[in-house]
Amino acid sequence: MSELMARAGALDAADELAGARKQFVLDTVSDHAADAAGVYLDGNSLGALPANVPAHVEDVVRRQWGELRIRSWDESGWWTAPERIGDRIAPLVGAAPGQIVVGDSTSVNVFKAVVAAVRMAESAGTGRDEILVDATTFPTDGYIAESAARMTGRTLRPVTPAEVPGALSDRTAAVLLNHVDYRTGRLHDLPSLTAAVHAAGALAVWDLCHSAGALPVGLDEHGVDLAVGCTYKYLNGGPGSPAYLYVRRDLQDRFDSPLPGWNSHTEPFGMRPAYEPASGAPRGRVGTPDILSMLALEAALEVWDGVSIDAVRAKSLALTDFFLECVGAYVGEGRVESLTPVAHAERGSQVALRCEGAGEVMKRLIERGVVGDFRHPDVLRFGFTPLYVGFADAERAARVLGEVLTGEVLSGEAPC
Amino acid sequence: MSELMARAGALDAADELAGARKQFVLDTVSDHAADAAGVYLDGNSLGALPANVPAHVEDVVRRQWGELRIRSWDESGWWTAPERIGDRIAPLVGAAPGQIVVGDSTSVNVFKAVVAAVRMAESAGTGRDEILVDATTFPTDGYIAESAARMTGRTLRPVTPAEVPGALSDRTAAVLLNHVDYRTGRLHDLPSLTAAVHAAGALAVWDLCHSAGALPVGLDEHGVDLAVGCTYKYLNGGPGSPAYLYVRRDLQDRFDSPLPGWNSHTEPFGMRPAYEPASGAPRGRVGTPDILSMLALEAALEVWDGVSIDAVRAKSLALTDFFLECVGAYVGEGRVESLTPVAHAERGSQVALRCEGAGEVMKRLIERGVVGDFRHPDVLRFGFTPLYVGFADAERAARVLGEVLTGEVLSGEAPC
Numbered sequence: 001m002s003e004l005m006a007r008a009g010a011l012d013a014a015d016e017l018a019g020a021r022k023q024f025v026l027d028t029v030s031d032h033a034a035d036a037a038g039v040y041l042d043g044n045s046l047g048a049l050p051a052n053v054p055a056h057v058e059d060v061v062r063r064q065w066g067e068l069r070i071r072s073w074d075e076s077g078w079w080t081a082p083e084r085i086g087d088r089i090a091p092l093v094g095a096a097p098g099q100i101v102v103g104d105s106t107s108v109n110v111f112k113a114v115v116a117a118v119r120m121a122e123s124a125g126t127g128r129d130e131i132l133v134d135a136t137t138f139p140t141d142g143y144i145a146e147s148a149a150r151m152t153g154r155t156l157r158p159v160t161p162a163e164v165p166g167a168l169s170d171r172t173a174a175v176l177l178n179h180v181d182y183r184t185g186r187l188h189d190l191p192s193l194t195a196a197v198h199a200a201g202a203l204a205v206w207d208l209c210h211s212a213g214a215l216p217v218g219l220d221e222h223g224v225d226l227a228v229g230c231t232y233k234y235l236n237g238g239p240g241s242p243a244y245l246y247v248r249r250d251l252q253d254r255f256d257s258p259l260p261g262w263n264s265h266t267e268p269f270g271m272r273p274a275y276e277p278a279s280g281a282p283r284g285r286v287g288t289p290d291i292l293s294m295l296a297l298e299a300a301l302e303v304w305d306g307v308s309i310d311a312v313r314a315k316s317l318a319l320t321d322f323f324l325e326c327v328g329a330y331v332g333e334g335r336v337e338s339l340t341p342v343a344h345a346e347r348g349s350q351v352a353l354r355c356e357g358a359g360e361v362m363k364r365l366i367e368r369g370v371v372g373d374f375r376h377p378d379v380l381r382f383g384f385t386p387l388y389v390g391f392a393d394a395e396r397a398a399r400v401l402g403e404v405l406t407g408e409v410l411s412g413e414a415p416c
Numbered sequence: 417m418s419e420l421m422a423r424a425g426a427l428d429a430a431d432e433l434a435g436a437r438k439q440f441v442l443d444t445v446s447d448h449a450a451d452a453a454g455v456y457l458d459g460n461s462l463g464a465l466p467a468n469v470p471a472h473v474e475d476v477v478r479r480q481w482g483e484l485r486i487r488s489w490d491e492s493g494w495w496t497a498p499e500r501i502g503d504r505i506a507p508l509v510g511a512a513p514g515q516i517v518v519g520d521s522t523s524v525n526v527f528k529a530v531v532a533a534v535r536m537a538e539s540a541g542t543g544r545d546e547i548l549v550d551a552t553t554f555p556t557d558g559y560i561a562e563s564a565a566r567m568t569g570r571t572l573r574p575v576t577p578a579e580v581p582g583a584l585s586d587r588t589a590a591v592l593l594n595h596v597d598y599r600t601g602r603l604h605d606l607p608s609l610t611a612a613v614h615a616a617g618a619l620a621v622w623d624l625c626h627s628a629g630a631l632p633v634g635l636d637e638h639g640v641d642l643a644v645g646c647t648y649k650y651l652n653g654g655p656g657s658p659a660y661l662y663v664r665r666d667l668q669d670r671f672d673s674p675l676p677g678w679n680s681h682t683e684p685f686g687m688r689p690a691y692e693p694a695s696g697a698p699r700g701r702v703g704t705p706d707i708l709s710m711l712a713l714e715a716a717l718e719v720w721d722g723v724s725i726d727a728v729r730a731k732s733l734a735l736t737d738f739f740l741e742c743v744g745a746y747v748g749e750g751r752v753e754s755l756t757p758v759a760h761a762e763r764g765s766q767v768a769l770r771c772e773g774a775g776e777v778m779k780r781l782i783e784r785g786v787v788g789d790f791r792h793p794d795v796l797r798f799g800f801t802p803l804y805v806g807f808a809d810a811e812r813a814a815r816v817l818g819e820v821l822t823g824e825v826l827s828g829e830a831p832c
Contacts, residue, residue: 025478025482025483040485042485042486045486046481046485046486046489048482048485049477049478049481049482049485053477054474054477054478054482057473057474057477057708058470058473058474061465061469061470061473061654061712062441062465062470064655065462065465065654065655066441066464066465066470067441069456069458069462069464069465069787070458070461070462070787070789072655073462073655078655078656104520104521104524104703105520105677105702105703105704105706106703106704107675107677107678107679107702107703108520108524108675108677108702108703111674111675135689138678138687139678139681139687139688139689139691140677140678140679140703142689142691143676143677143678143681143691144675144676144677146676146691147673147674147675147676151531151567151568151674152567158689183687230704232704238477238481238707238708239480239481239488239489239494239704239706239707239708240494240704240705240706240707240708240710241706241708242706243703257563258527258563258567259523259524259527259560259563260559260560260562260563261521261523261524261556261559261560262523262554262555262556262559263523263556265555265559269792270792271554271555271599271791271792272555273551273555273558273574275555275558275559275562286521286523286524287520287521287522287523287524287556287659288521288522288646288648288655288656289656290521290655290656290657290658290706290709291654291655291656291709292473292654292655292656292657292708292709292712293706293707293708293709294656296477296708371485371486371487373486375687376685376686376687
């Protein structure tokens, strides 16, 4: 056994979060044999299945829908699920209750948040005609921000997060930023950027897709105005599970939604012709919530009971440190280049390696049971989800990567 | 046995759709005993559970998500589900393939459709500054249309469907109408209203929530421009299952979405900073589809295999005719007033009865196992879903209503 393998074993033995792995369905035997003993490093794209979810979904389908039917809107708590589940996400992103509502996709929530932020800036009485958007952001945020700008008569200006402080002015209405760069895994400085945005009199909207559940966010502490995020990555809500919207409590009365659906009415069943928005988080709702996906998410969030997000962050950094060390040891000089910052303060919970022929390399990794993903044109992404990824997984992934890149195959392991 | 009970038995025996009922989970024993032998007349709010759905959802959760994980986006057909399921809905609303995409809520789709319609009218080069909206519509359509008007600089003008022909002018950009009035069950004349809208040079957007799956719609035949609908009523997709958007084929290239999320990009995984819309139905997509709800819907749609929507319509009208006849026989003169048109051409698939103390009456009906719903302030709604409601159900519902209104209790039946 190599020194790195021995170190991995010791690190796993000392890991206070190691017990969380048993709450997930992993190590399953599928028709794709190589996956059976695989290393799943794509939880930053789709989180693994929490073990309690299947039985819960079955109850939702068979009993709540199949037997109680329409009564479940009240009796099974369907109607209040968006706020209730929002309150369950809240502590994971440093928010007090009553400020997060779950529903719709991230893209739809970006639209709500950016338009609402522009309107809040407008209601302050200034002539703020510019929206800044993270030029390195996941593309949908840029597309949607462009639409929000067009529909509110603002100009959209893409800048890198580093350029934001210099780009802010009294023309800035709102700034949309990603907490972690989806491609490189770079963590942006939410506290100082938010403070800079506020100093310029603008509103800060943060996309937490790649940070929530992986590291502390501190929405309330840092005075973030609005935030959105998905729930199918580090929150393990399932494929396409609903996203969420955070509106800081003291801004909620000024949240003027571009999507004022009946679910956000102060009296939804009054069926009134005139719209009158609800107070609080429900003002961010739109249409009927998709209950199956939403209640699967609610069950999935139970894995966080008793888990400290600081412990998650500590393990995440230790995992990515160790993985980078193993890559250094196993992968020949110059074969890959890490795009992920070395400094902990600038690192999310993934490692991105630039690699020639990355698409083909990732295919071979997956054949060998190491599941990451490929991002065009030349990036290998490896996501580290501290609740179910261990140090032996990190060592093995780096080792298999080294083998794939040298064309070797580990003895005793069939190449798929 | 009364004459009406005998007639109900004969009608059920001759019903060519009677066999469809066994494809649904009904007559379940729940903790609410009275429901066990109940009559479910609320399928116009939440359709009953198709019997094949639970096993399919379990496979989606346990195998597709739990074992295949990220690979399911390709291998389990997750990515293409929105268009594939759209094509499955298409024949039910008279649409050729390639024009319907599933996703988001009805409210969000109303926003896409109305904004896109206004932009299409604008691109025609005229100064059309007015949107007409059905003043009797389900409230969310009006709220969302108001936002669409505000964000496109148009004026929203609520009119009843009957007033539409007189309200149309060269100022009209788009008209948003409901096919069936959610409260009264009145069916509006889609062919002639669409023709009138077109004669005025405007675009017609139809909301099919209360008609799709209950009667022929004929979107293509009647040249409807855009349409939206939910899937949890007569389509039985489950609570909050995703809605759909229809864009007529020859308008798709001009569909300019206010919600241009990455899923609607011509190359979603190119991760390009500039938005370039996809061709065809996928242009109506926004964010990541909610797979659990969406694939439950896909399984639910299997009950339509081999079912003629004309046969559904014929049975629906026979059911509502028979129910009204039974109400006439069992309910004392003047106790209820039907808001649902007598003429078949003006009737959807529900019966709405105005009734003093309707809220309390509905409570007592539900206690007796007859599940309809109450709409503020004084309406009892009874939805007739021809795939699983029979004539004996209609007779029993009317009989129990008569008993509840006279305070009598049928011998042999405990009043819960």
